[in-house]
Amino acid sequence: MLLSGSGKPQFGEGNREVGEAPLGRPVWAAVGGSLMSLCLPFTGVATMKFKSPPVNSLSLEFLTEFSISLEKLENNRACRGVIITSTLPKIFSSGLDITEMCGKSMEHYTEFWRAVQEMWLRLYGSNMVTVAAVNGSSPAGGCLVAMSCDYRIMAENPKFSIGLNEAQLGIVAPFWFKDTFVNVVGHRIAERSLQLGSLHPAPEAHKLGLVDELVPEEKLMERAAAVMAQWLALPDHARQLTKTMMRKAVLDRLVAHREEDIKNFVTFVSKESIQKSLRMYMEMLKKRKS
């Protein structure tokens, strides 16, 4: 992430190419940030590829770049849809960066949580058609990203899993993660899956409706492009108004309670018992590796 003199992040500054389409509309031929690459060809469908090794954790920096990228695409009249995927093998996103929630100040937790909210408000509320091409595991915040898209296609590898596993970390998915989940899979499946902190292997995720379809990994992007074309065949205004109608209540709920939600997160995550759970979880991840 590059920062301007004013301290405001400037996405992709320096390697952004701005072109003019034949019809005179401005088009980004290619835009590269440090944590994700973004390409908008003349078809009007952008591809956003996460590239933050080792596991595409959603750090404050990543979330900021993500929100800025979405805003830029949203404001670009030439862009009608975005396919979101990962450049990393086996990982779509490992969810929120746990180190951002461990041993930091209240101010940091506040800034971090606001960035998580911002990313979700932009993605879930996007006017564009959003398709997640889930080419690897996608726990917690990674699952939220996928669920916030209009359509999810997952590589059919049973080693890849997806779900809101917060309970396994000793933390609680906030109400808007839960609302998004309920809107995708329904109340009963969400209730059971959330309480158990389940990570569903791809075939099970498909059975539950958490992902819309499974395809062989090598066909993922081809299928995502075909789905996108199908969704874009409809007039934008009708699709956008319908999307707003379906998602508005859930979006409005966070907007109305945004500061309270930040306060709850900061209070919750600052508790010594929660810090201990998060530290133990990180240690478990490291031990599992060795």
Ligand SMILES: CCCCC/C=C\C/C=C\CCC/C=C/C(=O)SCCNC(=O)CCNC(=O)[C@H](O)C(C)(C)COP(=O)(O)OP(=O)(O)OC[C@H]1O[C@@H](n2cnc3c(N)ncnc32)[C@H](O)[C@@H]1OP(=O)(O)O
């Ligand atoms: C009623 C009151 C309610 C109040 C509620 C208020 C607020 C709510 C409060 C909190 C809400 C928080 C919501 C949280 C959402 C999240 O997203 S939490 C993150 C959840 N993510 C995970 O559990 C994934 C953990 N990671 C893995 O399972 C695996 O790493 C993997 C993604 C499957 C990849 O496996 P593999 O390829 O084998 O890689 P490694 O495990 O070896 O990992 C490589 C290194 O990356 C580190 N790492 C992995 N995930 C994360 C992460 N999410 N954050 C930070 N770092 C991560 C891992 O430790 C390795 O590091 P080293 O190389 O060992 O240094």
